[in-house]
Amino acid sequence: MPKAEFTSYYGRPILKRPSWAASDIAGYFFLGGLAGAGSVLAAGAHLTGRHTTADALKLSSLGAVGLSAAALVHDLGRPARFVNMLRVLKPTSPMSVGSWLLSGYGSCAGLAALTAVSGRLPRLGTAATLGAALTGSGVATYTAVLAADTAVPAWHGVHRELPYLFAASATAAASGAALVLGPPREHGPARCAAALAATGDLLASHRAERALGEPVAETWREGRAGTLLRTARALTVAGAAAALAGPRLGRTGTALGGLALLAGSACTRFGVFAAGVASTEDPRHVVEPQRARLAERAGAERAVAGTEQAGCRG
Numbered sequence: 001m002p003k004a005e006f007t008s009y010y011g012r013p014i015l016k017r018p019s020w021a022a023s024d025i026a027g028y029f030f031l032g033g034l035a036g037a038g039s040v041l042a043a044g045a046h047l048t049g050r051h052t053t054a055d056a057l058k059l060s061s062l063g064a065v066g067l068s069a070a071a072l073v074h075d076l077g078r079p080a081r082f083v084n085m086l087r088v089l090k091p092t093s094p095m096s097v098g099s100w101l102l103s104g105y106g107s108c109a110g111l112a113a114l115t116a117v118s119g120r121l122p123r124l125g126t127a128a129t130l131g132a133a134l135t136g137s138g139v140a141t142y143t144a145v146l147a148a149d150t151a152v153p154a155w156h157g158v159h160r161e162l163p164y165l166f167a168a169s170a171t172a173a174a175s176g177a178a179l180v181l182g183p184p185r186e187h188g189p190a191r192c193a194a195a196l197a198a199t200g201d202l203l204a205s206h207r208a209e210r211a212l213g214e215p216v217a218e219t220w221r222e223g224r225a226g227t228l229l230r231t232a233r234a235l236t237v238a239g240a241a242a243a244l245a246g247p248r249l250g251r252t253g254t255a256l257g258g259l260a261l262l263a264g265s266a267c268t269r270f271g272v273f274a275a276g277v278a279s280t281e282d283p284r285h286v287v288e289p290q291r292a293r294l295a296e297r298a299g300a301e302r303a304v305a306g307t308e309q310a311g312c313r314g
Helices: 022-047 051-076 079-084 094-118 122-148 162-181 188-212 223-244 246-279 284-313
Strands: none
Touching: 022 051, 022 094, 022 122, 022 162, 022 188, 022 246, 051 079, 051 094, 051 122, 051 162, 094 122, 122 162, 122 246, 162 188, 162 223, 162 246, 188 223, 188 246, 223 246
């Protein structure tokens, strides 16, 4: 029998388009990643005596998390809605866990920045820096779980790969900030982080497209999302190359490489967001993955039945 052509009811989308605004939520994804990974690098710089870079990253992380919280509240419509999410802690809800993570991280990041600027209470500042690094790793990646825990095909289909992509993207942004804000003599760890981030970004992107399969993977390669994600990969690789060649390029070349890493990370977040929106507009992106799962399940059941029959004959 020929394969049936599927059309939705009067050609309308099967899934509702995400109501999130790209400037708010994609910006929140990027700024949260920059803040969280920045605090992780700040803790490393603090513990290894790179105090200029550490202080700069503490301040930039505080600014980034403040802007990300503002973007989230703007999308929610009223600040009270964010406060209401803190009334309970629901471990099975990424939004609930993320709200508590963001609140705890913001407190630690603010205290770390305050002690860095004032120069007082160094022990408290160290504890706050370590606390920001611990919670910052969650802030940098929980948004991937938040997006994947939806019915949006381009996000849910990569629920295993998306956290790794967001972690690599956040690391690229934080290392870029360190290259821009820190003195050249303290750039060593940031250069290594940039190279690892670029490698992880490319691998995670490739695995994500393979995991999605056709036709959903088209949303990562075509249209606005495809343009953004290709630009992100080019900027991230160029920024990492500039970071590794930093001593030969000089201060200006290294700073440009850092800006490329920041821009690449932003393009990744906005590209993933655009791919998710695009995947809700074509009924094939919903139906074909379901057909593939049903076919895989049927194949597994036939294999089990065949094994049982062979055992009976034996």
